[in-house]
Amino acid sequence: MSEVLNIALPKGRLGQRVYNLFEQAGYYCEDLKIGEGRKLIFNNKELNINFFWVKPSDVHVYVERGAADVGAAGKDILDEYSPDVYELLDLKTGICRMAVAAPENFVEDPEKVLRVATEFPNIAAKYYAGLGRDIDIIKLKGSLEIAPIIGLADVIVDIVETGTTLRENKLIIKDEIMQISARLIANKSSFNFKFKRINDLINKLASLNI
Amino acid sequence: MKSLNDDISLINFLRNEELAALKLRALYSCNGYIGWRMSKFEEYEFYIRNKDFLVSENVLTFTDVNGKLMALKPDITLSIIRHMKDEPESLRKVFYDENVYRVSGNSKTFREIKQAGVECVGAVTEREVSEIILLAADSLKLLAADKNISLNISHLDLIAELLAKLNLNLETQNKIIKFIADKNSHGIKELCNSDELVKLASLSGSYKAVMPELENIFNKNNLSLNNFKNIIKNLINKNSELENILRIDFAAVSDLNYYNGLVFQGFIEGIPARILAGGQYDKLMRRMGHKSGAVGFAVYLDMLDKSIRS
CATH class of the missing domain: 3.30.930.10 (Bira Bifunctional Protein; Domain 2)
Known part of the structure; x- marks a missing residue:
């Protein structure tokens, strides 16, 4: 019997998309399809795999600390937290971009410190450091679009998928920082000791022609 | 009392x-x-x-x-x-x-x-x-x-040789080294069109499994490759147990400004990150004005308490 493979997936829409890829690659769990409930751990004894559903911004923590051998995390999360994990494959799903957005009529005053509202302070800081721009980061945990409207911030740095939310709040994209998609990550220690299992998973996912 | x-x-x-x-x-x-x-x-x-x-x-x-x-x-x-x-x-x-x-x-x-x-x-x-x-x-x-244990070995001079061929600026070069450490082949592909580097980053396995692949990437007379081969082959010949412990893996990479030649990282099953790291650091010696060569490693004993308790 091969050793057990623990897989951490992000709860929500991205996790569902990633799970579909895993299923196509032959890594599935019957209970998981039926269960829309609150259960967070699912296993397939035959394949000897466990799936954990965890918060999207926690997947890398489970993997870095070895509670999961592999997982799927957005490139935004990986760049923000720089976890000590391997980034093995671009799963090419959950595609979106990190962008700077501001009210349509916003004109930047280069003499003023730019107030940036974001959920990703490290990505924002790095981006503006590259431009040599002095900024004041305002860390928020959601509904960022309000910040420039009510005068809390000048611009926002956020994930943009379709752009609908921005349009509805009369914000426009000023600059694109990076392209984002889900990545297959692995614990650096597990990779050695469960090499065959993890390597099989990479090959099967890669052969889906995603 | x-x-x-x-x-x-x-x-x-x-x-x-x-x-x-x-x-x-x-x-x-x-x-x-x-x-x-x-x-x-x-x-x-x-x-x-x-x-x-x-x-x-x-x-x-x-x-x-x-x-x-x-x-x-x-x-x-x-x-x-x-x-x-x-x-x-x-x-x-x-x-x-x-x-x-x-x-x-x-x-x-x-x-x-x-x-x-x-x-x-x-x-x-x-x-x-x-x-x-x-x-x-x-x-x-x-x-x-x-x-179980794993001692992952790589050779920085081999990485440096492939990088030198590409004539990249320092920033891109550092990004590629980070990608090699992360096994991020898709990232390397985006930055440069070196199939050799992409291949190198994805290699991981025993001497027997990986050395033939390296011989395809590098010239047979390559000095660094022969140095790499000699060291690992002699070690395995002397102690066959090492065949299962030594793993060629280029993700074991260190700063090219300080290290050169062989570098390695050690793992113990159940401990989530490397507990040992080291290599040859002749370049650090030169930076400090010394003519001597040097090789060594450190063991991070705090990692002993980091294992997952199931």
Whole structure:
């Protein structure tokens, strides 16, 4: 019997998309399809795999600390937290971009410190450091679009998928920082000791022609 | 009131990491390494000059009575080199076990961390490099008890040769090195069209499995490749057990400004990150004005408590 493979997936829409890829690659769990409930751990004894559903911004923590051998995390999360994990494959799903957005009529005053509202302070800081721009980061945990409207911030740095939310709040994209998609990550220690299992998973996912 | 008598074994009173440190001291002493004790502090400036050599660049500082800005030691190797006379013709072998002060992992706070290590300095040849790798494997075995271990080895000169062919600027080069450390082949593909580098980054496995692949990438007469091959082949020939422990994996990469030649990282099953890291650091020696060669490694004993308890 091969050793057990623990897989951490992000709860929500991205996790569902990633799970579909895993299923196509032959890594599935019957209970998981039926269960829309609150259960967070699912296993397939035959394949000897466990799936954990965890918060999207926690997947890398489970993997870095070895509670999961592999997982799927957005490139935004990986760049923000720089976890000590391997980034093995671009799963090419959950595609979106990190962008700077501001009210349509916003004109930047280069003499003023730019107030940036974001959920990703490290990505924002790095981006503006590259431009040599002095900024004041305002860390928020959601509904960022309000910040420039009510005068809390000048611009926002956020994930943009379709752009609908921005349009509805009369914000426009000023600059694109990076392209984002889900990545297959692995614990650096597990990779050695469960090499065959993890390597099989990479090959099967890669052969889906995603 | 009880008093200590001969029946009591003092070893029973050691904490896990103290016992581990003691075992390593014994191993290194038995192999002819001399203990090195660091009881003084270095200037802050000394570490900052070599900050990329440090595991984390944050250094705890204090002002000494004479007004000088000093640092609590974040690293031992730099001090050993600084205080050792440069004698390129002879061979000096030292070991240490000390507390170091640095930010541990993603904790974002300073920790006191127990670290042990060995350094071999002077006329370092393939023989000394092999000896250090053997000692690293023995250290892992000693700490792992019955768990599986893996000593991942790479050769920085091979990576440097492929990078040199591409004529990249320093920034892109550093990004690629980070991608190699992360096994991020898709990232490398985006930055440069070197199939060889992409291949190199994805290689991982035993000598038997990986060496033929390397021979496809590099010329058969490549000096670095032959050096790599000789060292690993001789080690396995001497001790067949090493065939299952040594793993060729280029994700074991270190800063090219300090390290060169063979570098390695050690893992123990169940411990989530590398517990041992080291390699040849002739470039650090040159930066510090020394002519000697050097090779060594450190064991991060704090990692012993980081295993997943199921």
